[in-house]
Amino acid sequence: MEKRVMTGSKRRRGLVAASALLGGVLVLTACSDGSSADGSKNSQAAADKAAAEDASEAQIAIAPKNGATNASINKDAKVTVTKGTLSEVTMTTSAGAAVKGTLAADGKSWKPDGQLERSTTYKISATAKDSKGREAHENTSFTTVSPANSFIGNFTPEDGSTVGVGMPVSINFNKAITDKKAVQDAITVTSSSGQEVVGHWFNSQRLDLRPENYWQGGSTVTLKLALDGVEGAKGVFGVQQKTVTFKVGRNQVSTVDANTKTMTVTRDGKTVKTIPISAGSSANPTYNGQMVISEKFQETRMNGDTVGFGGEYDIKDVPHAMRLSTSGTFIHGNYWSGSGVFGSANTSHGCVGLQDAKGAGDANQPGAWFYNNSMVGDVVIVKNSPDRTITPDNGLNGWNMSWADWKADSAA
Template structure:
C-alpha cells in the first residue's frame, strides 16, 4: 500500500518510494541475525600460516657403540637416524667381509639380517642426510665374545622323516647347559594342527619335547632350533642352528600282554592283527610301560654283552635275527625268534625281548615306523624307566610340563 500511495505523491513521494525499494533490496541480500564479519577473525587461518619445522642436521647412532666388547654373535646390530635419513650403511668383519642387513622403508633404521662370528672385530660405518641437506658419518668398531665352549646340537627325528604318533622330539647337546630356558626359547616348534606340548630335561645336556597326548596322525611338525650365538650360561654359547620338517604317520599302537601272551596291533584305531608272543622269563621279566619304537633293523645280532652280560656266561648269548626293532636303550626289542615258536602264545621264555615269528615280525615292521607305541603290561617286570630309550610317556603330563630344569 505504501507503493500505491507513493504513486500519487509528487516529487517528495517519489523520493520516499526510492528509499523503500532500496531498503527491500538490502533485506533480500543478507541474513538479519548474522553476526557482523570481523576483519581480524582468527578462525580463518589457512595451512599457509602453519609453522614449518626448521631444517635439522641428522643424528646417527650405532648399537653397539664404539669400542664395545663381548657382543654375542646372535645380537642384532642396529643403526638409526634422527632428523634425517640413512643413505649408506656398511658393516664388515676384520677380514673385510661384509655383513648383510636391511634398511627400513623410511630409511631411518638399519639392522643385520645374519649373525656375526665368534671372536671377531667388526666396523660399522653409517652415512645419513639431514633435512638441512647436509651429510653426516658415524663409525663404530666392536668385538664379539670368545666363548668358553661352543655347544653343538643333534636331534631326533631328522628332517624329512615320517614317524609314529608316540615320537618325542629329542635334542642332544655335547656339553651341559645351565640356562635351560634360554635353550627352550631358542627352539621353536610349530605344528599343524596346533598341538599342546612341553619341554622336559632328562639331564643337563638332553631335552625332549612331546605333546600332551599322542600326536594326531598326519600332523606336520616344523622345528627351528636357532641356537647359534645364544648365551646358555657359564660361557657356553650355541654353535649350530638346526631345522627339520617332520610328518606324523599313521596311528599304529600295540599292546603286549604277558598274561595272554599276545600282542594286539591297531592301525588308526582298528584292530589289525593279534600276534602270539613270548616275553621275558622269570629273572628277565620285560619292564612294563609305554615304549616308543626307536629304530628298525634287518639282519641284527642280539648280544647280551650290550647290557652287561658276557656272551660266554651261562646267561649270555649272541644270536642273529632277521627282523628286529629296538624299544629301549637297555636292549628290549621285538624281533623274530624262530627258536621259540612253540612257546609264543603260551609262555614267557625270552631274556626280556618280545619274541614272535619271522612272518609276524616282518608284517609288523613293514607297516610301522619309528615312533610307534608299544605298551607292555602284565609282564611281572619293573616299570620302564623314563630315561631308558624314549620313555617320555612314562612321565605323567602334570609332571612333564614342569620341565625338570
C-alpha cells in the same frame, strides 16, 4: 747553587718521562700481540664452521658395539643409519674372509645373510650419505661367543619328518643348565590339534615336551627354539634361533602280551594284525610299559657285551630291528630261534622277537611286515611281563609317568 739544583731536577723529570714513554711503548706492544691472537681465534672459528657445514648429517650405528665379546652368532650384527642411506658396508673376519650381507631396499639397514661362527672376531666398516651427498663413516670390531661360553640343544624329531603319535620332543643340551626356567621359557612347542604341551626336566641336560595323551594323528607340531643370548648357566649363553616343524602320522599302537605271547597291532583304533612273538625269558624278562620306537635298522649287530651280558650272544645280522630303550631293548626279527618258539615260549634276553628270515628276507614274514608298517614314534606297549615298568628316561618313554608328576618337573 740553586741553578745546579734546578738543573738536576729537570734531568730527573726527563728520566721519569722517558721511563713513562718506554712504558707506553711496552703497553702498546702488548696490545698489538693481543690483536694477533684474536685473529687466529677468528680464523679457527671460521675453519670449524666450514668443517661443520661440510660434515654429513648421516648417523651410522653398528651393533655389536666396538670391542664387544660374547656377541650372538644369530642376531646381534646389524648396521643402521638415520638422516641418510647406506652406500657401502663390508664385514670380514679378522683373517680377512668376507661375510655376505644384504642391504635393505630403503638403504636404511644392513645385516649378514647367515649365522656367524662362534669364537670369531669380525670387523664391520660402513659408509653412508646424507641428502646432500656428504659421506659419514663408521667402523667396529667384535668377537662372537665361544663354544666354552655357549650351549646348544640336540633335538628330536628332525625338521620335516613324519613320526608316530608317541614321539615326544626331546632336547639334550651339551652343557648343564642351571637356569631351567630361562631356557624352558625360550622353548615353545605347539600343535595344530590344540593339545596342551608341557616340558619335563629329567636332569640338568635333558628336557622332553609332550601332551598329556598321545599326539592327535594327522596333526602338525611346531618347535621354536629362541635360545640365542639366553643365559642357561652363569656365563654360558644359548646360540640357537630355530623353528622346527614335523607331522604326526596315523595313530598306531601295538600291544605285546608277554603272557599270551602275542602282539596286537591297532591303527586309528582298529585291529589290523595279531602277531605271535617271543619276549624275554624268566631270567631276562622284557620291561613292561609304554615304549616309543626311537630308531629303525634294516639290519644291525647285537652283542650281549654292550648291554651288560657276558658274551652270551653276538649276532651280526639281526633283521628289522627297532629300538625301544636306551639300555638295549628292541623289537626285531628273529631267524635263528626256529618258528616253534613264537607264540609259545619267551626265550630272549629282554627283546621282543618276531619270526623273520635272514638278510632281506621275505616281506611277508612277521618281522619284515611289522618293520615296514612302523615308523619312529610309534608306541609299543608291553604288559604281563614279570619285569618292572621301564623308567621314563630310559629312551623316549615319558608316557610311563603320570601327568601330575610330568608337570611337577616343568620349570615354566
